Amino acid sequence: MALDALVEIRDLNFSYGERPILKGINMDMHRGQVIAIMGGSGSGKTTLLRLIGGAVRPSSGYVKLEGNVVHKLTRDELFRIRRKMSMLFQFGALFTDLSVFDNVAFQMREHTDLPDPMIRDLVLMKLQAVGLRGAHDLMPAQLSGGMARRVALARSIALDPVLIMYDEPFTGLDPISLTVIGNLIRRLTDALGMTSVVVTHDVQESLKIVDYVYFIADGVIAAHGTPSEVRESVAPFVHQFVHGEEDGPVTFHYPAQAYARDLRLENSFA
Amino acid sequence: MQRSTMDLWVGIFVIAGIGALLVLAFKVGNLGTYSASDSYTVTGSFENIGGLKVRAPVKSAGVVVGRVTDIQFSTDTFDAQVIMSIDSRYQFPKDTFASILTSGLIGEQYIGLAAGGDEALLKSGDKIMKTNSALVLEEMIGRFLFNKASEGDGKEKADAD
Amino acid sequence: MPRRIVIGIRGVGHRVIDSVWRLGYASRFFLLTMLKSGTSLRRFGLIIREVYFTGVLSLIIILVSGLFVGMVLGLQGYETLQRYGAESAVGTMVALSLLRELGPVVAALLFASRAGSAITAEIGLMKATEQLAAMEMMAVDPIARVVAPRFWAGVISMPLLAALFSAVGVFGGYLVAVVLIGVDEGSFWSQMQDAVDFRYDIVNGVIKTCVFGVAVTAIAVFEGYDASPTAEGVSGATTRTVVTSSLAILGLDFVLTSFMFRGMS
Ligand SMILES: Nc1ncnc2c1ncn2[C@@H]1O[C@H](COP(=O)(O)OP(=O)(O)OP(=O)(O)O)[C@@H](O)[C@H]1O
Ligand SMILES: [Mg+2]
Numbered sequence: 214m215a216l217d218a219l220v221e222i223r224d225l226n227f228s229y230g231e232r233p234i235l236k237g238i239n240m241d242m243h244r245g246q247v248i249a250i251m252g253g254s255g256s257g258k259t260t261l262l263r264l265i266g267g268a269v270r271p272s273s274g275y276v277k278l279e280g281n282v283v284h285k286l287t288r289d290e291l292f293r294i295r296r297k298m299s300m301l302f303q304f305g306a307l308f309t310d311l312s313v314f315d316n317v318a319f320q321m322r323e324h325t326d327l328p329d330p331m332i333r334d335l336v337l338m339k340l341q342a343v344g345l346r347g348a349h350d351l352m353p354a355q356l357s358g359g360m361a362r363r364v365a366l367a368r369s370i371a372l373d374p375v376l377i378m379y380d381e382p383f384t385g386l387d388p389i390s391l392t393v394i395g396n397l398i399r400r401l402t403d404a405l406g407m408t409s410v411v412v413t414h415d416v417q418e419s420l421k422i423v424d425y426v427y428f429i430a431d432g433v434i435a436a437h438g439t440p441s442e443v444r445e446s447v448a449p450f451v452h453q454f455v456h457g458e459e460d461g462p463v464t465f466h467y468p469a470q471a472y473a474r475d476l477r478l479e480n481s482f483a
Numbered sequence: 484m485q486r487s488t489m490d491l492w493v494g495i496f497v498i499a500g501i502g503a504l505l506v507l508a509f510k511v512g513n514l515g516t517y518s519a520s521d522s523y524t525v526t527g528s529f530e531n532i533g534g535l536k537v538r539a540p541v542k543s544a545g546v547v548v549g550r551v552t553d554i555q556f557s558t559d560t561f562d563a564q565v566i567m568s569i570d571s572r573y574q575f576p577k578d579t580f581a582s583i584l585t586s587g588l589i590g591e592q593y594i595g596l597a598a599g600g601d602e603a604l605l606k607s608g609d610k611i612m613k614t615n616s617a618l619v620l621e622e623m624i625g626r627f628l629f630n631k632a633s634e635g636d637g638k639e640k641a642d643a644d
Numbered sequence: 645m646p647r648r649i650v651i652g653i654r655g656v657g658h659r660v661i662d663s664v665w666r667l668g669y670a671s672r673f674f675l676l677t678m679l680k681s682g683t684s685l686r687r688f689g690l691i692i693r694e695v696y697f698t699g700v701l702s703l704i705i706i707l708v709s710g711l712f713v714g715m716v717l718g719l720q721g722y723e724t725l726q727r728y729g730a731e732s733a734v735g736t737m738v739a740l741s742l743l744r745e746l747g748p749v750v751a752a753l754l755f756a757s758r759a760g761s762a763i764t765a766e767i768g769l770m771k772a773t774e775q776l777a778a779m780e781m782m783a784v785d786p787i788a789r790v791v792a793p794r795f796w797a798g799v800i801s802m803p804l805l806a807a808l809f810s811a812v813g814v815f816g817g818y819l820v821a822v823v824l825i826g827v828d829e830g831s832f833w834s835q836m837q838d839a840v841d842f843r844y845d846i847v848n849g850v851i852k853t854c855v856f857g858v859a860v861t862a863i864a865v866f867e868g869y870d871a872s873p874t875a876e877g878v879s880g881a882t883t884r885t886v887v888t889s890s891l892a893i894l895g896l897d898f899v900l901t902s903f904m905f906r907g908m909s
Contacts, residue, residue, distance in 0.1 A: 266781050295783035306778035310766070323784050492700045493692050500699075500804025503811035504850070510833070511739050511814055512842040538841055547838070 224274035236432035252429035298376040305365040307353040314349040339367040522568040523607035533617025543596040576601035582615030680788040690793040698759040699801030710809035714816025735836035738817030747810035752856035756889040760864035764885040767868025768878035802857025
């Protein structure tokens with residue numbers, strides 16, 4: 214890949230108050246690629262997406278988008294660049310006061326002067342892609358969790374952005390929708406030459422569609438590689454993650470003081 | 484379709500609200516009876532205005548023709564200058580007589596205008612020459628008692644004669 | 645003991661600094677809302693939609709309360725005035741009380757608890773469910789798209805609601821005094837018209853309601869936008885909206901009244 218990366222992340226550090234979340238992340242994401250980011254719960258994946266989108270500022274290092282350092286942009290420039298990207302939020306974040314149709318049409322109405330009939334056709338096409346064309350009249354409250362995520366997906370691809378960040382697009386989907394959505398992400402990326410960043414826990418499904426995988430643990434990139442490299446990897450970390458084992462380098466627990474101390478057992482050791 | 488019913492409701496709401504304002508202005512308030520825009524002001528000096536207030540009505544033959552707009556005390560003449568604005572539909576002769584009257588026994592005080600016979604009419608900024616002060620209840624009672632007393636004196640004298 | 649005092653003073657100090665901070669933030673937020681109102685004023689459909697939710701949906705409570713307040717005023721006014729043989733002045737009393745004080749104030753209090761709390765809860769929930777963050781990521785400014793239309797809708801609705809409240813209230817007074825008790829209809833209206841001045845009473849009342857409308861909606865949108873994104877954060881913000889705007893209404897009413905009606909009539 215001789216081409217410049219669409220997204221370039223260098224030495225990215227970030228902390229919430231005193232607590233460091235990310236410690237020196239380096240990544241490159243190219244056009245036409247689907248990139249998976251995996252890692253334990255609370256490892257900072259959503260935070261990384263928020264950094265790429267410019268919603269939070271890094272404490273050091275930078276994210277470059279098409280050559281622009283994201284956190285140095287003015288608000289207007291940031292908004293201009295955000296029109297070319299979109300994000301599927303972990304919990305959907307559908308606008309609850311708008312119908313499914315209006316949710317998908319939202320950005321078209323805000324950012325374009327397209328006539329209503331054309332917006333209508335576009336919206337129905339996007340909804341068709343996620344299998345919910347028939348549900349365009351419903352309000353978000355009338356959708357199931359999986360349906361809501363699919364609507365959110367349709368909304369995030371509404372304006373054919375160059376970069377889409379999916380925060381856990383597969384949670385709450387049945388195996389059939391899961392395959393359909395996975396293939397949709399792949400096809401969109403190929404057809405439009407965009408870049409897709411997929412945060413996911415669904416190792417098996419994502420390994421089928423992605424080009425590259427990053428594993429995040431303890432704020433650093435613990436491992437990375439193509440799907441075939443990952444499958445064959447003997448690194449204990451990757452092995453644990455891919456096979457979902459309880460014991461291994463990845464800890465299930467949020468950092469805490471010694472268990473015995475929390476349970477006030479220390480005296481009994483005396 | 485849901486949108487249009489919403490628009491309809493908002494339309495009804497706005498019309499009803501503005502209608503309510505108009506009702507308040509014309510039916511409850513005095514906008515219907517006289518308009519402040521087309522008026523002229525005249526001044527009258529009164530020795531005593533009693534309880535006259537700004538905004539008190541100016542009436543002629545019982546019809547409201549204007550309002551008191553300002554009341555000042557003059558240190559030159561040591562009397563009260565009452566400025567009133569009168570609807571320009573109503574023109575009065577120069578020698579109009581202005582007196583401070585009371586509606587009912589303890590009611591509001593107002594200015595009554597009694598037209599004179601002059602050919603020339605009052606113009607904006609003119610001064611009303613002939614005025615009659617307010618009747619102050621205490622003074623009236625005092626005068627009444629005094630009259631009674633002097634009447635009594637007269638009777639005694641007559642009796643003595 | 646002195647330690648406790650120190651802690652107490654420190655607590656008070658924290659509170660004071662915190663509220664000054666919030667006030668400054670709120671002012672900046674208010675200014676931003678003004679600056680970013682262009683979008684919603686250009687796309688008036690956005691405001692119309694919100695007028696429906698703040699104005700139209702508040703109609704019933706406003707109309708019913710107005711009617712009852714007017715009827716009570718009619719009863720009480722008659723009760724008191726007839727002792728002085730001035731029962732025909734009951735119309736004057738009802739109209740002046742409503743136009744100068746009760747209309748603007750009671751309508752604004754009802755508006756704060758009906759529409760203000762709804763605005764806060766809605767914006768707070770949009771924040772809690774990341775809808776505002778999603779909007780930001782879509783390069784749409786939530787202040788322009790969510791806050792400003794609600795603000796202007798409140799500012800438009802409030803005077804209309806208060807006018808309806810007063811009008812219905814006068815009608816309620818008429819029902820009780822004229823229809824029920826039998827005060828002479830002619831003197832009911834004519835005395836009222838003699839005493840109520842358009843500029844002095846009605847325009848001043850409308851100015852009051854405009855000020856209240858700005859205050860209540862500004863507080864409501866700010867509390868919603870500033871709410872911490874949790875269930876209790878939103879419910880706390882909703883309560884604060886009702887409490888703060890009620891206090892603001894009563895305080896502003898005193899200030900405005902003392903400017904408008906000082907020593908006259
Ligand atoms: N607003 C915040 N303030 C303080 N800490 C936060 C905040 N948001 C997230 N964190 C912390 O940052 C860490 C990373 O959060 P993040 O949401 O990025 O995790 P994640 O990798 O997306 O996890 P998951 O897979 O469960 O969604 C977590 O430990 C969390 O406690
Ligand atoms: Mg997450």
